[in-house]
Amino acid sequence: MPHLSVHALESDLAGRETTLIEKLTEAVVAVYGEWARGIVVVQLFGLPPHRWGIGGAxxxxxxPSVTFGIKEAAFGxxxxxxxxxxxxxxxxxxxxDVFGERVRAGVTVELVGTRAGRSGVGGVVVTS
Structure with missing residues (x-):
């Protein structure tokens, strides 16, 4: 299942949660198709400014940064x-679309592949 974890400053995220979830889901559906809508998971993590550092400060x-969990087989x-x-x-x-053009140059999207048999749902290993 596509799983997106988004880290953003809490002050930037506040009040935009629903819109961000909707837009990210639409982005995944645009690539995978409508069948994927029901399995897209989006988790939003708001951080206070003093808990995000770049270059030692x-x-x-x-x-915002996005980690996108995807089945490793997609890369093959x-x-x-x-x-x-x-x-x-x-x-x-x-x-x-949600945070404004000012963030574009710094938005990071990391696609992380998970091999079959290396994750589980409901206590059962996912093998496909």
């Missing part, structure tokens, strides 16, 4: 490069 106005598909590019672009655009 508290960050002044960091852009013939169209993997296109899928990765569309996911990175779509997720970045969704974040920018």
């Amino acid at each position: 508290p960050a002044v106005a960091p852009s 598909r013939p169209d993997a490069d296109e899928i990765v590019a569309r996911l990175v672009s779509g997720v970045t655009d969704a974040v920018v």
Whole structure:
């Protein structure tokens, strides 16, 4: 299942949660198709400014970062490069739609592949 974890400053995130969840879900659906809508998981983490550092100092106005959990098998598909590019672009655009163009240059999207048999749901190992 596509699983997106978003870290942003709490002050930037406050009041925008629902819109961000909707836009990120739409970005995933635009790549995978409507069937994926019901399995997209979005978790939002708001941080106070003094808990986000860049270069050894508290960050002044960091852009949100997104970790996107995806099945590792997606990276082995013939169209993997296109899928990765569309996911990175779509997720970045969704974040920018919510937070504004000022964040675009710093938005990070990290796609993290999970191999079959290396995760579980409800106490059962997921093998596919």
